[in-house]
Amino acid sequence: MLLLFPTPTPSFPANFTPSKPFCLPHRRHLLLRCKAADFDSFTERSGYLFDLTASEADSLTEYGVSKIAAVYRRKPLILFRRLFQTGTTFGKWFALRYLDRVYDRSDLMFQIRAAELRKILVELGPAYIKIAQAISSRPDLIPPSYLDELSLLQDRISPFSTEVAFNTIEQELGLPIDEIFSEISPEPIAAASLGQVYQARLRRSGEVVAVKVQRPGVQAAISLDILILRFLAGLLRRAGKLNTDLQAVVDEWASSLFREMDYIKEANNGLRFRQLYGGLPDVLVPKMFVEHSTRKVLVMEWVEGKKLSEVQDLYLVEVGVYCSFNQLLEYGFYHADPHPGNLLRTYDGKLAYLDFGMMGEFKQELRDGFIEACLHLVNRDFDALAKDFVTLGLLPPTADKEAVTKALTGVFQDAVAKGVRNISFGDLLGNLGTTMYKFKFQIPSYFSLVIRSLAVLEGIAISINPDYKVLGSTYPWIARKVLTDSSPQLKSSLQNLLYEEGVFRIDRLESLLMESLRARTEKALVRKPAEETNSRVVVKQVLSFTLTEKGAFVRDILLQEIAKGLDALGIATLDSITSTATASIPFISFFSFSSMTDEDKVNLRTLHRLMLLVSGHQSTENTNTGLGGVSPYNSQNVYPEEASLVFNQLASVQEILPVLSVISELPPESQQQLFSLPADLAGRLISRVTARTIRRMFL
Numbered sequence: 001m002l003l004l005f006p007t008p009t010p011s012f013p014a015n016f017t018p019s020k021p022f023c024l025p026h027r028r029h030l031l032l033r034c035k036a037a038d039f040d041s042f043t044e045r046s047g048y049l050f051d052l053t054a055s056e057a058d059s060l061t062e063y064g065v066s067k068i069a070a071v072y073r074r075k076p077l078i079l080f081r082r083l084f085q086t087g088t089t090f091g092k093w094f095a096l097r098y099l100d101r102v103y104d105r106s107d108l109m110f111q112i113r114a115a116e117l118r119k120i121l122v123e124l125g126p127a128y129i130k131i132a133q134a135i136s137s138r139p140d141l142i143p144p145s146y147l148d149e150l151s152l153l154q155d156r157i158s159p160f161s162t163e164v165a166f167n168t169i170e171q172e173l174g175l176p177i178d179e180i181f182s183e184i185s186p187e188p189i190a191a192a193s194l195g196q197v198y199q200a201r202l203r204r205s206g207e208v209v210a211v212k213v214q215r216p217g218v219q220a221a222i223s224l225d226i227l228i229l230r231f232l233a234g235l236l237r238r239a240g241k242l243n244t245d246l247q248a249v250v251d252e253w254a255s256s257l258f259r260e261m262d263y264i265k266e267a268n269n270g271l272r273f274r275q276l277y278g279g280l281p282d283v284l285v286p287k288m289f290v291e292h293s294t295r296k297v298l299v300m301e302w303v304e305g306k307k308l309s310e311v312q313d314l315y316l317v318e319v320g321v322y323c324s325f326n327q328l329l330e331y332g333f334y335h336a337d338p339h340p341g342n343l344l345r346t347y348d349g350k351l352a353y354l355d356f357g358m359m360g361e362f363k364q365e366l367r368d369g370f371i372e373a374c375l376h377l378v379n380r381d382f383d384a385l386a387k388d389f390v391t392l393g394l395l396p397p398t399a400d401k402e403a404v405t406k407a408l409t410g411v412f413q414d415a416v417a418k419g420v421r422n423i424s425f426g427d428l429l430g431n432l433g434t435t436m437y438k439f440k441f442q443i444p445s446y447f448s449l450v451i452r453s454l455a456v457l458e459g460i461a462i463s464i465n466p467d468y469k470v471l472g473s474t475y476p477w478i479a480r481k482v483l484t485d486s487s488p489q490l491k492s493s494l495q496n497l498l499y500e501e502g503v504f505r506i507d508r509l510e511s512l513l514m515e516s517l518r519a520r521t522e523k524a525l526v527r528k529p530a531e532e533t534n535s536r537v538v539v540k541q542v543l544s545f546t547l548t549e550k551g552a553f554v555r556d557i558l559l560q561e562i563a564k565g566l567d568a569l570g571i572a573t574l575d576s577i578t579s580t581a582t583a584s585i586p587f588i589s590f591f592s593f594s595s596m597t598d599e600d601k602v603n604l605r606t607l608h609r610l611m612l613l614v615s616g617h618q619s620t621e622n623t624n625t626g627l628g629g630v631s632p633y634n635s636q637n638v639y640p641e642e643a644s645l646v647f648n649q650l651a652s653v654q655e656i657l658p659v660l661s662v663i664s665e666l667p668p669e670s671q672q673q674l675f676s677l678p679a680d681l682a683g684r685l686i687s688r689v690t691a692r693t694i695r696r697m698f699l
Contacts, residue, residue, distance in 0.1 A: 050217030260357025305344035565607020
């Protein structure tokens, strides 16, 4: 006997139990009770697309242009009918919009036309709905009326017949529905472009689950629409003489869409996603019931909550940014469809990910290239950025790098002038458009899904806080990764970033370290914005980072530069003593005995700034991220001014106390590493002084 949930309310308590279940002894009566009154508008208008034989339908389970073309080559009438339907439907809507402008009634009819567009997309089916979903999370790109209407396409599409859905469940799972579930909702809780969801309770375990059932005929409809869109993409590329292979972009999107229609793959994606990211703080990934899932039926843990875009929770957006960082730049397995309907805030305050059909893979070399591009953008190294675009596949190796660098400087100079925290991801893409067209940029097939994932997340954040910048929130994690990652490519990139023409850029290291401290660690995500950090906290964070195994590369650079600075300080001191001793000797005072080079002066200034850094104080100089133009040789009159500052820093007990006070709070292994540093530093200093002495004696 099968119990049905009563008609659902918009949300359910976590321990949901139907208060008034009703029992039906025969499933035939159950279906009559649950059957939808009419066809949904998509089936009603486009049902002719479903007319495929079993063998034809089976041939479309995997995406292949040749297979799709072979099927519809035998059905030219359906193909032309679909072209005519699509063309006339959109043509009529655009004609009405044109008449609205002619008769000066655009403002009056704006909301009506938005609602009409939504209905058109629903009638034309899943392929067009998916395209609309991609832009429905960008309040900065589309007008509010259209945003409101298109957002309804995320999870409020008219459902198909429950009778068909229940028949599908039984056919796919090979059991009567009442042997699988003890309870199930008589109507779908939500309907989307590819399927609809019922709430049910598993008979064996009693767990409350979501049962997703695929919309009938969806594969045939999407196949035909993709064939048409792919043909139009080819025409557009030839007409616009574009360098980007638009058909390859359509193929990448279509491949992900076909994978999304295979619920077995989605279940496996969910398992992998849960394994990789389910342990992150305040991230919830539902359990998958693979044993009850097939290509057209998916059973997963029921999750209670509201759409993230409806709850105004900026903290969970930060959690989403952190999770996206892990997806894109740590493991490379990412959620490529994070629209608001797939991101929920649970009632206990966690960010829940749903719908794992559209996932992407970001290869290691591309992940490293993306990180390098962000570093070079923030530091205004546009020459290196042009090379990054080649690595990422955006530019061909034969491109004129000098011309591209000049163009990128013009495009991005203003965007990064206010610092990384104010860089808008959407603005960057918008500003880049003209340059991409001029230099025939090519859009790699993987790139569209990555950009979509980031752009959608920023769109959700903007709806909560118009000033929010995803790149500004992600960059601290990028800074931390480039400082700690063992990848040879990223180590080389860090080395090149910190040493410009052989000169150490202390401002860039300061920036990276300070930004990385803004990245809240995995175990320390907090709900409230961090308070202003005092010097003691900064010292502890810097030491905790540099004394770990992951900080070994940066620690080595710091020791090297401190040794250079102490060497320069010794020379400055010797010069000072010599100058003082000869001051009273006639005529000798007219001659300069300084043995300091420009490099020594820079090293002395670097030492002073490093001491400020390790004592928890920012340099008074402008060290904001992105100061690519500061000259390292701007160091006139270094001594006695800089040397005096260094001596004062060394002699000031007040400045040293923050360093000493946190030593006892460090882990034992970090303390041991700290106590070994003086010997290491002394060895480096002796080697440097010896080399200098030999060089001056024999050269």
